[in-house]
Amino acid sequence: MSDQSQEPQAPEEVEETPAVVPLPDEWQAVVGDLLAEGNSVDQGGLRRGVPELVTTPDQVLGLLERLRSLDEPYNRLTDMCGADLGDHLQVLYFLCQGYTGKLLVVKVNLARDGEVPTATGLWPVANWPEREIMEMFGMTFTGHPEPAHLLLPEGWVGYPLRKDYVYDREHEWTRPDPMREDPEQALGLEEEDSE
Amino acid sequence: MSPIGLIATWLRALLTGWFRAWHIPAVFVDILAWIVGGVVILLMITLIALILIYVLRKVAAYIQGRIGPERVGPYGLFQTVMDALKLLQKEDIVPAGADKILHTLGPVVFFFVCTMGYLVIPWESQATIARQVDLNIGVLFLLAFSSLGVIGVLMGGWGSNNKWSLLGALRGAAQMISYEIPMLLALVCVVLMAGSLSLEVITEQQKALGLLSWNLWKPWLWLPMILFLITAAAEINVTPFDIPEAESELVAGYHTEYSGMKFALYFLAEFSNNFLVGLIFAVLFLGGWSSPFGHPDPLYLPEFLWLVGKAMVVVLFLMWVRWTLPRLRVDQLMALCWKLLLPAAFVSLVIVSIVGLYL
Amino acid sequence: MGPQHPSTHGVLRLILTIDGEKVRSVVPDIGYLHSSLEKIAEQLDYRQYLPYADRYDYLNAMGNELCYVRAVETLLGIEPTPRCQWIRVMMAEMNRIASHLVYYGALAIDTGATTVLLYCFREREMLLNLFEAAAGQRLMYHYFRVGGLRNDLPPDFCEGLRAFCKVFPRMVAEYDKLLTKNRIFRSRTESVGYLSPETALAYGVTGPCLRGAGVPYDVRRADPYYVYPELEFDVPTYTESDSMARHLVRQEEMLQSVRILEQCLDHLPGGEVNVKVPRRLKPDPGEVYARVESPRGELGCYLVSDGSDHPYRLHMRTPSYYNLQAYPEMCTDAWIADLVAILGSVDIMLGDVDR
Numbered sequence: 001m002s003d004q005s006q007e008p009q010a011p012e013e014v015e016e017t018p019a020v021v022p023l024p025d026e027w028q029a030v031v032g033d034l035l036a037e038g039n040s041v042d043q044g045g046l047r048r049g050v051p052e053l054v055t056t057p058d059q060v061l062g063l064l065e066r067l068r069s070l071d072e073p074y075n076r077l078t079d080m081c082g083a084d085l086g087d088h089l090q091v092l093y094f095l096c097q098g099y100t101g102k103l104l105v106v107k108v109n110l111a112r113d114g115e116v117p118t119a120t121g122l123w124p125v126a127n128w129p130e131r132e133i134m135e136m137f138g139m140t141f142t143g144h145p146e147p148a149h150l151l152l153p154e155g156w157v158g159y160p161l162r163k164d165y166v167y168d169r170e171h172e173w174t175r176p177d178p179m180r181e182d183p184e185q186a187l188g189l190e191e192e193d194s195e
Numbered sequence: 196m197s198p199i200g201l202i203a204t205w206l207r208a209l210l211t212g213w214f215r216a217w218h219i220p221a222v223f224v225d226i227l228a229w230i231v232g233g234v235v236i237l238l239m240i241t242l243i244a245l246i247l248i249y250v251l252r253k254v255a256a257y258i259q260g261r262i263g264p265e266r267v268g269p270y271g272l273f274q275t276v277m278d279a280l281k282l283l284q285k286e287d288i289v290p291a292g293a294d295k296i297l298h299t300l301g302p303v304v305f306f307f308v309c310t311m312g313y314l315v316i317p318w319e320s321q322a323t324i325a326r327q328v329d330l331n332i333g334v335l336f337l338l339a340f341s342s343l344g345v346i347g348v349l350m351g352g353w354g355s356n357n358k359w360s361l362l363g364a365l366r367g368a369a370q371m372i373s374y375e376i377p378m379l380l381a382l383v384c385v386v387l388m389a390g391s392l393s394l395e396v397i398t399e400q401q402k403a404l405g406l407l408s409w410n411l412w413k414p415w416l417w418l419p420m421i422l423f424l425i426t427a428a429a430e431i432n433v434t435p436f437d438i439p440e441a442e443s444e445l446v447a448g449y450h451t452e453y454s455g456m457k458f459a460l461y462f463l464a465e466f467s468n469n470f471l472v473g474l475i476f477a478v479l480f481l482g483g484w485s486s487p488f489g490h491p492d493p494l495y496l497p498e499f500l501w502l503v504g505k506a507m508v509v510v511l512f513l514m515w516v517r518w519t520l521p522r523l524r525v526d527q528l529m530a531l532c533w534k535l536l537l538p539a540a541f542v543s544l545v546i547v548s549i550v551g552l553y554l
Numbered sequence: 555m556g557p558q559h560p561s562t563h564g565v566l567r568l569i570l571t572i573d574g575e576k577v578r579s580v581v582p583d584i585g586y587l588h589s590s591l592e593k594i595a596e597q598l599d600y601r602q603y604l605p606y607a608d609r610y611d612y613l614n615a616m617g618n619e620l621c622y623v624r625a626v627e628t629l630l631g632i633e634p635t636p637r638c639q640w641i642r643v644m645m646a647e648m649n650r651i652a653s654h655l656v657y658y659g660a661l662a663i664d665t666g667a668t669t670v671l672l673y674c675f676r677e678r679e680m681l682l683n684l685f686e687a688a689a690g691q692r693l694m695y696h697y698f699r700v701g702g703l704r705n706d707l708p709p710d711f712c713e714g715l716r717a718f719c720k721v722f723p724r725m726v727a728e729y730d731k732l733l734t735k736n737r738i739f740r741s742r743t744e745s746v747g748y749l750s751p752e753t754a755l756a757y758g759v760t761g762p763c764l765r766g767a768g769v770p771y772d773v774r775r776a777d778p779y780y781v782y783p784e785l786e787f788d789v790p791t792y793t794e795s796d797s798m799a800r801h802l803v804r805q806e807e808m809l810q811s812v813r814i815l816e817q818c819l820d821h822l823p824g825g826e827v828n829v830k831v832p833r834r835l836k837p838d839p840g841e842v843y844a845r846v847e848s849p850r851g852e853l854g855c856y857l858v859s860d861g862s863d864h865p866y867r868l869h870m871r872t873p874s875y876y877n878l879q880a881y882p883e884m885c886t887d888a889w890i891a892d893l894v895a896i897l898g899s900v901d902i903m904l905g906d907v908d909r
Contacts, residue, residue, distance in 0.1 A: 078852065079854055079869075079871035083867045084867070098755075099776065101776035101777030103777075103843065105843070123757075124879070125756060128584075151585035151908060152585065163596075255668075259668070260676055437666065519667070520666075521667035521733070521738045522742075522891070525575050527738075527742075
């Protein structure tokens with residue numbers, strides 16, 4: 001266990017003053033041909049030396065699959081989240097190299113009403129986070145098996161985690177509660193009672 | 196004659212005298228006696244249940260390292276009384292979509308059935324409460340009424356129109372009916388040895404030498420005894436077998452939708468059932484009303500006190516089990532009954548028969 | 555089933571298809587406790603958000619604070635003092651024990667044994683008293699601050715903790731005898747709720763659930779933070795992948811945490827607990843992803859700064875959220891009673907799921 005954990009620590013020394021970390025050389029070899037295919041690899045990135053790849057919606061699935069099939073595969077999707085960067089939205093995939101601490105971030109930039117292919121085919125775990133991102137940011141994951149609301153109630157107006165979201169009391173989510181108005185009708189019992 | 200018997204005889208004589216003076220047919224004395232007897236039994240059951248609930252709470256608290264009720268009255272003695280009063284005041288809610296008749300009848304039937312069991316208990320050597328009926332088939336009567344309890348549970352569960360109630364009731368029905376069979380066989384073992392179905396006769400046989408003549412010390416009755424304890428625990432739904440009302444799974448099982456007095460009826464019935472099992476066990480294996488120090492009682496205590504005391508020991512044992520063990524799953528419960536208890540019951544029946552032949 | 559059900563550990567709703575008592579399919583329906591904690595972060599400054607971090611997984615408030623504080627400090631480039639680091643680790647481990655104790659009791663309740671919960675809470679009380687002495691709170695501590703702690707440890711804290719460390723292993727042995735070794739409990743948990751390592755990988759399951767499937771993944775070892783590299787402790791794993799394995803992992807972890815606590819008490823250095831931080835926290839633009847091991851799994855905090863004094867975007871990777879997704883997989887061919895026991899063994903925290 002411990003020698004497994006020491007090994008990935010080596011390339012990501014905690015720096016006192018984190019600065020922009022260039023992508024390690026080994027990475028250039030790995031993603032070099034991906035670059036040629038038109039993916040861009042960002043030179044900036046997360047502090048503490050976590051490498052990140054930036055790509056476009058139509059290429060993200062290919063990239064993720066590619067990362068999954070590396071010799072040392074990034075086969076664990078540990079987290080997904082969205083972000084609103086003002087002029088565009090972003091979807092982040094946090095990938096781990098199996099059960100080591102090695103982390104990689106794949107970022108997808110897309111337009112405010114953009115579409116991303118779903119990653120649920122690769123990782124079932126993407127199901128809920130994608131639904132959450134959909135309802136929070138208003139982007140679409142094409143091919144998602146059940147694109148319904150997850151955390152928010154059905155029929156919620158607006159996308160709360162967008163920067164331009166304004167909570168609107170006029171359009172506050174209200175749904176008539178059939179149980180409160182007429183429980184017997186709601187339960188379909190009218191006929192029985194009228195007998 | 197015991198104090199209760201004396202009082203009963205005195206009251207009866209008094210009433211007969213009055214009725215004769217007022218030219219009322221003597222039949223009404225009997226009718227009045229039945230009514231009074233019934234009310235006394237009901238009050239007693241309620242009282243026992245209230246005391247038991249208090250004891251249960253205190254024992255549970257002691258086992259779990261808590262304090263338990265202590266605010267209402269000295270040592271919290273009036274807590275259960277207050278709870279009962281609170282339940283009396285509560286609104287009686289019949290859920291929309293429930294079958295009103297069944298919903299109401301369920302707890303009544305259940306309570307009635309539990310009460311009936313008390314009729315055949317020989318409280319004292321001279322005065323059984325059901326003396327007028329003189330049941331020489333006490334064991335049979337008990338079994339008959341304990342199987343009827345299922346109907347009350349089913350009525351409540353079905354009538355509530357609630358998924359948890361229904362599941363609980365179905366579980367309860369399956370469990371009670373299954374566990375009845377090994378229980379019956381265990382009881383038959385005792386009956387075989389006693390040669391009588393009457394609980395009084397069974398008690399009489401155990402009184403001669405006090406403690407030493409109890410059925411508890413007869414090795415061939417150990418297996419039936421254990422079987423009876425297990426199956427009885429299943430019949431009254433205490434913890435390893437409390438799946439019909441499993442809180443963590445079925446909310447409250449068949450009485451999920453009950454409130455107020457109807458809930459109180461289920462609750463009381465359950466506790467009186469609990470005590471009934473203690474009583475039956477005491478009668479069958481612990482010598483009933485007879486004193487453990489030989490017959491006649493060297494301490495001159497009222498005989499029913501011995502019975503109640505012995506029953507309390509059994510009830511406390513069941514409570515101890517209740518707060519210790521986790522709950523079985525439905526399939527495991529059934530497997531336990533049909534694969535282990537039933538064969539064991541048959542084996543014990545054979546053993547007891549052979550022993551009975553040669554003893 | 556749910557959301558108002560006694561054993562859904564909060565307000566979880568499970569949409570069940572049942573065939574008699576057999577469960578055919580389970581669909582968890584979440585969101586009843588959603589409180590938009592991520593959006594709130596964007597309105598508050600970095601310090602103000604700290605109490606909110608407690609609210610994610612309210613049984614592991616210290617762990618959440620640790621994760622958030624670590625993210626903010628990395629963003630600011632602050633290194634806490636050694637004493638502060640040791641105390642933080644100590645608090646996180648104490649909270650791990652407290653959280654596992656609640657889990658232990660809850661699973662016992664779920665399987666019908668009520669007494670164990672009270673026993674667990676008896677020991678948890680000792681921990682909560684210690685927390686109260688240190689932070690003034692019993693559940694939502696708000697004890698960690700950016701750059702340090704609210705205050706140093708109170709005078710007799712270490713003695714109290716030592717006393718706890720002394721009695722606790724005995725108490726775990728008692729729970730073990732009372733619950734884990736019980737035949738009924740074993741039959742309720744063994745070979746129930748099977749989660750294969752492959753499924754765990756596909757669903758991003760972490761924490762004791764993963765270690766119960768035989769994978770020795772622990773953020774404290776895989777991506778060590780603070781003083782964990784100096785500490786001696788084992789990462790318990792069981793390969794049975796059932797509810798019992800997960801249960802045993804947690805039971806073992808409590809003892810390992812006691813080991814860590816004892817080492818912390820032995821090595822606790824003196825000195826200051828706080829470093830100087832500017833009055834207004836304005837980190838440089840950038841982003842950070844900090845991870846810690848919470849009692850329920852990998853807890854991550856993704857924090858984006860745009861140079862102002864409030865987070866631009868905050869996202870928490872909450873372990874219960876991902877563990878719960880794998881729950882239907884564990885419930886194939888379960889009984890209704892198992893459903894509850896499996897949920898108990900997954901140990902979700904709805905505040906952690908819904909956020």
